Amino acid sequence: MTLRALDRIGMGFFLGLPILWIVLFMLVPYGVLLTYSFWIKSYPLFEPAFQFGNYLTLLNEPQYLSVIGRTLKIAVIVSVTALVLAYPFAYFLVFRLKNVTIRKVLFFGVIAPLWVSYLLRAYLWKTILGTQGVLNSTLMGLGIISEPLDIFLYSQAAMVITLTYIFIPFMVMPIYAALEKIPRNLDEASADLGQSSWTTFWRVTVPLSLPGVVAGFTLTFCLCFGDFVAAFLVGGPDGLMVANVITSQFGAALNWPLGSALAVVMLVVVLAIISLSDRFEQRTKVQF
Amino acid sequence: MAAIIELDSISKHYGPVVGVNHVDLAVEDGEFLTLLGPSGCGKSTLLRMVGGFEVPSAGTIRIAGVDVTAAPPQQRDVNMMFQDYALFPHMTVGKNITYGLERKGIKGTAARDKAEAALELVGLSGMFERHTHQLSGGQRQRVALARAVVREPKVILLDEPLSALDAKLREQMQVELKHMHEKLGITFLMVTHDQTEALVMSDRVVVMEAGEIAQDGTPEDLYERPATPYVANFIGTTNFLSARVVARGAGLVTLEAGNQELKATDVATSDGQAIGQIGIRPEKMQILKDTECRPVNVLPGTVVETIYQGLALRTVVRLSSGEEMLVDEILRQGMLHSDHPRAGDPVVLGVEPHNILLFGAER
């Protein structure tokens, strides 16, 4: 396409600031992060160097791989749980609710908790899951258990519940948007062709909503992967996540180079997940 | 009359795809010219290049003698009525209309007076303060027109202006737009894929095919003397028969079509192309009754079916050569279509030599 001179000026106007910003506050910092990851820890702080020791440490010491593995595991469980919880809800809103106002209100109802402090929402689960917490006292009050159970709090399960709770809105939003885009007549056409609503759901609705599912899953997974508050608040002795290890390298261990290397690993994992989901989304994308 | 728009060998490529291919066209000042063609024929691209929304890959565009090939839309003395009208949803009707005036430096009451006048012109007096979403489809269309004419451009471009309206309203607006054109005396350059629209409204129609001009003429020219089967097929309905010249002379050409001999009025084709195909409009044939005097050409056949169309009766006739012909007959008062031949009846079709269209060999 030929660009007119005026368009070129306009393009400079619109592109200049964003590009400057990206370079200054993303590319350069990522570059610095990468640079630091090759530095070396040296008492009392650290020194510039170029060596792969930090990455070798991450590979050789089992603790790092096991933390990364655990973090991936929790992120997957949370994303799947959030998906299972969010999908029927979004489906109900879009396909079963006739009243548009109620639909909008309920949709807003699900994403509104985003506006309540993240930290507080996470913290509240401690109150609920604790030995003398709301859950235990309710169960005891109902006579289901006689002694308070301590299995709820300070465990990976507690982290999964808390993280799922926090990230559900991120799952509902894209799925809702994807479902809303599906033309109603497809649904009707399928019913017209004699398919049961169950078949219609699996053969028409689900495939067409996949881009939303992928988007929600990716976002939830990535945010979960980098979380460090859940472990801090409700995690048990086996609740350490990658982000907590990074934080500790920048704090207690005072090993910025190793922490940077871990952050680079996290960056790479997230980039990989994003491009994977991009590719998947391209394949599942349908134009209406 | 002087040319207000001159397109000189305009081409537009999208990568390897050719959208418009070396088009030369001159639009006379004051005329209503329509670019007609199916979607993808390049007519809209051509219009958008005149409007300045796309830049030609090659060629020059002159408006009122000034080369505007590279000028952006805001520097051209033309205004467009968009297919979706493109009324600014966040502005009132009045604001929409004065928007273009303000860009010209006309503001305040001067702008308002002009806008009110334009609204009156399109029959929407008193709608100045309305919001655009409160308007009906026809009203939006009028506002779009008012917004374009209020700037007193040299040319108004209309991109499928009636496609968003329902059939009834469309017919009414066709006439209105035509009257508006006469009243304003501004050049209208319209794009449409609707042949009726083109025939009804235009002084001149340019039929486009695959990025090139297929034929350029008055509506009557195009209908009565289509240059190619493409045009004949696109404008109106045509029965095609492949044919071979047997003899030629005395203003008549004798052809063999199927196993029939037909005589047609000869038309000297400029390129001397051999005739390979003939076309006959369905309404230019008749089903002969015994009492009638026989025309020059007769084609025997069998009725396949009859289709009642209200205004006319369409009869599908299979010729002895196996080809099917459509025949349209106006149902005049007293004529009952039940009297006509039914499926299976043998019939004879008659056609006069001047009603046979001659075309080159099929490509």
Next chain:
Amino acid sequence: MADIALIRSKPRKPPLSIPKGAADGAFITYATLLLAFLYMPVAILIIFSFNDSRVLAWPLSGFTLDWYRTLFANADLLEAVGNSFYVATLSTALALCIGIPAAMALHRFVFPGKALFRRLLLLPIALPGIVTGISMLNFFNLMGFNLSLHTVVLGHATALLAVVVIQVLARLQRLPPSLEEASSDLGASALVTFWYVTLPNIKTAIVGSGLLVFVLSFDEIPVTFFLTGRDNTLPMYIYSTMRRGVTPEINAVGTLLILFSVVLILLAAFLTRPPGRKR
């Protein structure tokens, strides 16, 4: 052929058919449960903010407004709230100033590296805040900048830029291209078109994303954790008091924040009404 058709139409399990009414009932129950799951903690927060024990345990011991009183007497906490407002306001302004032109560029122009540009812009939304925080910390450290609320603002703007870009771009793509064309056709320059036609039509997306950025920035922890100097934002204050144990005072703050959110949500709903539909 007939055989194939037969094989294909082999009798299937009868399709699961639930009476429509029962299915709807199940859906409604489910939706109610999910909403209860989402709002129960919030309700507990509000209830505990009036509980007169320091301990967050069931059952409640008594009603008090003390926590609201101590809240308004707590200078550090009020200062943190002020800092959060300062940071959120500035980062929202920055994110909008950068994000709107970026979305315009993505929408309007074809340029080399556009795919990369787009991906980089959207990266921080999925990137854990800790990576953004750490890379910027390393960078500022290398540059010898002092950490302050301003470095936090830069971090937030970078991390939340994508929110603006996504929402504004989506709106731009829904906007008929003919609107901008009509404007230039009517004699407007690119800038005038942007100001009088494009901007008003993406206004609701701007307001919506701006409010979201504000809220997310107000609530941000990981980036702030690494980039703040001696000043605390509210979440950082809460985070640091958690070291001592959260008092119901924090619940009171949370309750007030929810109230504030409700106001913001209503404001958002009010400001993002469909254009022109004033009644």
Next chain:
Amino acid sequence: MAKTTPLKTILTTIFVAAFGMPASAEGELSLLTWEGYADDSFIAAFEAETGCRVSATYVGSGEEIIAKMAAGGGVYDLITPASDITRLIIEAGFVEPVDISRIEQWENIYPQFRELDNIQMDGEYYAMPYTWGAIAFMYRNDAFETPPTSLAALFDPRNEGRIALWDDKSAIYVAARYNGDTNIYTLSDEQIAAAVETLIEQRPLVRRYWSTAGELVDLYVGGEVDISNTWAGYQSALIAAEGIEVTEFIPEENAEGWMDSWMIVDGSADNACTYPFLNMQLSEQGQCGVANVNGYSVANPVAARNCMTEEQFVALHQDDPAYLDALLMWQPLGDRMGAYVNAWNSVKSQ
């Protein structure tokens, strides 16, 4: 830390307005410290007297102080690291010497602290000792028929799910002592590995690794745990205030001791408020102030004698140098610190 590059010059020019903030404005004092160390109960009077405005940022661990310093600590004037990291902070060049001639009660400080190697370098003092205490152990009275006296209680399967341990490298010290290694600050790699082994075995018994004072309080008050280690004097008081009876004890395997001192961040000695503040903190006003708020023992027994009740004086062991000497005072780990921290992380990771 890095060489000047053209990019740096450009960026510095651009951002100097926004980020070239001086440490503190005239008459302001910015602290990076523990909560309670600048409590209004005794700071307000100082502010009124001197006109100096004191603002404090609170940290959760000593390492956080180092992290903040490493991340550009120029915005603070005074910090209060514990005795195990003072040396590192000195060697990293974050602080400047304390002019002890301007500290009025310097001579009243416990000689054990004053002469501590960790706070000196090249004949200069870099820290002013302030408070001290033990990492004691604590149990819930109603949970034990026979009061525990040994670390063994923390490793006893009978207490499964009722144990809390401080989420800190201190856990390594605890496990090493339980293993019988008393040289907890100079552990060999093998000893550390053995400690890790012990802690991993113990992990299923642990309810929670607590990281903050308040958290431990909540754990007791919420009925989650019965036994843990604790910052002596501080958390037990908070728990008692909630009506739960706990007892602090020094186990047979002994306990760690710590000492916090004030250090002057590089470039802040010129702040006119610095020395008046230090002198206030070492006076009766500051010493009893912090003892009352945090329940810690203080570094100036002379001041303590004057402002404490006899009961409090005894309870805080201000009269008992032997108690202090018996504690395993935190030592700088030097370049071994990484080994300790990683060992502790590996326990939590596996």
